[in-house]
Amino acid sequence: QKEVEQDPGPLSVPEGAIVSLNCTYSNSAFQYFMWYRQYSRKGPELLMYTYSSGNKEDGRFTAQVDKSSKYISLFIRDSQPSDSATYLCAMIPLNTGNQFYFGTGTSLTVIP
Amino acid sequence: DVKVTQSSRYLVKRTGEKVFLECVQDMDHENMFWYRQDPGLGLRLIYFSYDVKMKEKGDIPEGYSVSREKKERFSLILESASTNQTSMYLCASSPGRRGRNQPQHFGDGTRLSIL
Numbered sequence: 001q002k003e004v005e006q007d008p009g010p011l012s013v014p015e016g017a018i019v020s021l022n023c024t025y026s027n028s029a030f031q032y033f034m035w036y037r038q039y040s041r042k043g044p045e046l047l048m049y050t051y052s053s054g055n056k057e058d059g060r061f062t063a064q065v066d067k068s069s070k071y072i073s074l075f076i077r078d079s080q081p082s083d084s085a086t087y088l089c090a091m092i093p094l095n096t097g098n099q100f101y102f103g104t105g106t107s108l109t110v111i112p
Numbered sequence: 113d114v115k116v117t118q119s120s121r122y123l124v125k126r127t128g129e130k131v132f133l134e135c136v137q138d139m140d141h142e143n144m145f146w147y148r149q150d151p152g153l154g155l156r157l158i159y160f161s162y163d164v165k166m167k168e169k170g171d172i173p174e175g176y177s178v179s180r181e182k183k184e185r186f187s188l189i190l191e192s193a194s195t196n197q198t199s200m201y202l203c204a205s206s207p208g209r210r211g212r213n214q215p216q217h218f219g220d221g222t223r224l225s226i227l
Binding site: 032044046049102 | 221
């Protein structure tokens, strides 16, 4: 079993929809959680960085962490065609030298 | 803004060649990383470095080596390129000493094809 599981999709939604992207994990030592957005032929770009359970909001994006369920989510409100990309979740255990654990990414297409 | 620059966006090499991929970051970050990204497999860590002249193996170091002579530059070397090393290679950097749990910042990648 992989340490981080992420549904690869593809996910296709109409413009303006609310998008929910999810990752589950098995290692209770994960303490720091990130979401990256990767456009085609580009590198991953950091979107959200959170520590501990709860919600963090940044514009149309909300990151949610539920440590008790080992589940994290990224919500995108009022989705736009420019949100079409692959979204990667990433996690770091506490005090283990900055080694990341990545999900394999979910491909999202927002249709105008 | 953090800038991680990879010297080539696309590279085509032949089997058996020695290949150098270069990465430079401009934010004085201590930590630098090399990944490869393949469809269905996600990002896999090849090597990383916490300081100049230091290196540590990641999950898939076989067939690769690295060099970090200066803090801002981290090079990935394919000693004798093989077709199974055709992939997207991503360099990343992050601040802080070992264990500080800071996000990594990525370059735009080098798409390497080995013929």
